[in-house]
Amino acid sequence: MQWVNAIIQGVLTGGLYALFACGLSLMFGVMKVVNLAHGDLAIIGGYIAVGVIAVTHIPVLWSFVIVVPLMALLGYILQRTVLQAALDRSILTTLLVTFGLSVVIENGLLEFINADSHSLGAGNSIITSSFSIGSQITIAYLLLLIFVVAVVVLLGLQYFLSASKYGRLIRAVADDKEAAQLSGVDYRHEFGIAAAIAFGTVALAGIAYGMYSQFAPTTGTDTILLFAFAAVVIGGLGSLWGTLLGGVVLGVAQQIGAQINISDEVLAGYIVFLAVLVIRPQGLTARRGQS
Amino acid sequence: MSTPEDDQTVEAEPAVAGATADAVRAGRPANGTPLLEVRGVTVHHGQLRALDHISLRVFAGEVYAIIGANGAGKSTLLRTIAGLHQPTEGSVLFDGKNMTRTRPERRATQGMVMVPEGRRLFPSLTVEENLKVGATHARKGQWTIERVYDMFAWMKERRTQLTAQLSGGEQQSVAIGRALVANPRMLLLDELSLGLAPVVVQRIYGMLPQILATGLTVLLVEQDVSQALRVASHIQCLLEGRTTLEGHPSDVTAEQVEAAYFGLGAAGAGGARGVPGPYRGAGSPSVRGGMPGGRPPGDTEPPGGAGSEPLCSGSTPSSRGC
């Protein structure tokens, strides 16, 4: 029965990973930018939350109200300035610039804060506890909440993209930005909005992670970026629900690995990732030939 | 592939186009302000010179056609006018304002909208969504999405379909509709006939009078010369980036067009229009019907007139209005 518990934990963790991943997937889908600093931005969100809480003493659960819009704004500005400039040069340049950004952020955090781990903690509410089903299954309320939030965010994103005016414009510029220009659409603005959404969701993910676990300056890449990427590849590029599936598969793989050998949790996830890369490189949800 | 309902106008009758064109021609002012003016535009693709000091003027209400063979520079010219290419020299003026450094989306909101070559609809959007994108920054005017549905009777029923599922002609209609809902003052049409069956092409060009009736001006690029001659009130022929012919369709002979299109014919002959214009641009002597580009290697004599019909020469006025 421990296996069942492990699988359930894995599924719920998958929600968190999907939250990590949807911003990465969105930026690639719309602008063809792979933001190597993606995970580090989540950590920045976490650190900002730590600071905000220290100053305003708001409950942890509400820190996202300030941090997420702030990060979204930061995303818009960064996209319109640095990232757009890099995009105008070439895809290679965006990789170089975002990699540089990642190193600068991580070392900046190391320098100005310290190398210790921080945790946001979960506050004093019911969130900190867990409930049980039967004798073998224990579910932490916090993890369940994170999963629900992830699903809600993905639903919201899906709705936004398919039904709203800006969602439509974003899909249009993702398809053909030149044709969009001819219709009077400034694609740089739409790219900015997509980046804002990506930064906002990854900040939310960072806060969630900080509540559930601990983060340090290097967590951005060690954990968040690589897990997000693995989730996207496993699930299949170009589909938000694929990202959720990928996150779940990754989470389950990790938990099963942990059952086998406690220190193999992360490795197990990557092995499954590599297996998917070999067997079905387009991901689990994509149609054959689509990539 | 036949559409559920046949469209009303099947073919643009030459008489209709001619009548409109004549009226327009009569009203083509020698000194008025053109809606669009291109002055001495040179465009490079890397080291390749695609356009060499091209000039033109389009007046309100005209149907101005640019013809020429593949690679002549027609699409490059239209794309430069739309803002997708930056000229190395020269300027583009729209309604008197210099637009040379203006971004394409700004030009569109100012009233110059292009229907790009190959349609370029948004594949992951439905028909209606494509139109809605076109209407995002629309100016005030007569064209709405509903009016586009009226013009293309089949469209409303299939508005929730993805555009990839449409036929070529239907896609072209959606592309035109997407441009129209922005209520432009000038429509740039890039190679409408590309990849479409002749019947479909005629049907689409048959829409032109309806479009013109709402006060639009049309600048189009077309490989199909006869189609262009049928609808145009003014034509300009390009070859290897230079203008080889320019004038009213009824003022040019088929031979002249052929010569200009392929770059054949006697050197030193006059162009269809003897009216020199400052906008013609210095340095384009080929407007007078001479051979653009260099002579073939080894050729030391200008090609003689043997076998080719003499073109208008500047010194011999003829009934063709040279």
Added chain:
Amino acid sequence: MSVVTETTARSEEKYRVTRSRRNVAWTGLGALAVVVVLALFPYIVYSGTTTIMVQAFIVLTLASMWNLLAGYAGLVSVGQQAFVGLGAYFVLILAIHGTSPFAALPVAAIVCGVAALPLWWLISRLRSGYFAIATWVLATTILLLIEKFPSIGGGTGMPLPGLSGFTPTLLDADTYWIGLAVTVVALAATYLLLRGRLGLVLTAIRDDEVAARSSGARVGLARMLVFVVAGIGCGAAGGVLAISQLQVQPNAVFSVQWTAEMAFAVIIGGLGTIEGPILGTIVYMVLQQTLASYNAWYLIILGLVAMFVALFARRGLWGLVDEHLHVRLFPVGYWLWVPDSDGRSRRSLRRGRHS
């Protein structure tokens, strides 16, 4: 050293195509002189200097490999630390079984090249951005796998055997020389590779991949070859690292910091030129030594400078030098000589972008 072809066009004018503007023999001699001087270092400088030089050799080797990948093959890899680690561990494994680490190094490097093949097969289908992260995932996976083997040190690492018979001076000198040898071989190999067909193919791909493919260039093969060569080079650097550190620790040899160092050195020095990594390594070492006590600072500054250079000075420091002096220490491009109107003196025309 110059290739001369004559073509006739138009009238009587003659065109010449050469590999370099001036006689390159001088540059070759100069390079040889530099290498000889460097080889004499252990006899003339303190061991502190040679230790720093070994560090520089490692970074320079890594940088020239990363430049091959990103600047010529268009492959941005942020996982080259995988090969650094593998090189170190292969040396360790061979040393555990009795081989001298110095002799083990070339073998370890070759094995790294072989190991590069399945890794390439795994990730080569991914598009450039995702390819980059995948290299990182691979590096992390290899690290996690290696940590599971206590016989090679597990998670904490172990000292490198086979070095106890050396006196400290001799060990320093030998370490220095093998570092120098690896660097010279790496630079020479890069130069020769790029001068040949592979270089032409890579430049063609860089300029226009579709056109290159339709001209018959085997794009996938060329990229794979570059990936393998980079694997060998980084593996060799990893071997030098192991020898210079006298131990092999997984987190040290597999650290992503190696990628940061090699990438920044290349970007700042000049991506897509052979001279660039040399210049970039110098900049890197100067910064690192100056800011040695401020640990994270030199990486922050390097990172910011690299971002700036990537955006505004694409061809890096060497690009700036090149633009103004038109000099090439390692000529791999072509010069086209166009005769003046008098037909006698020749003016040179810059032909073909080099980066």
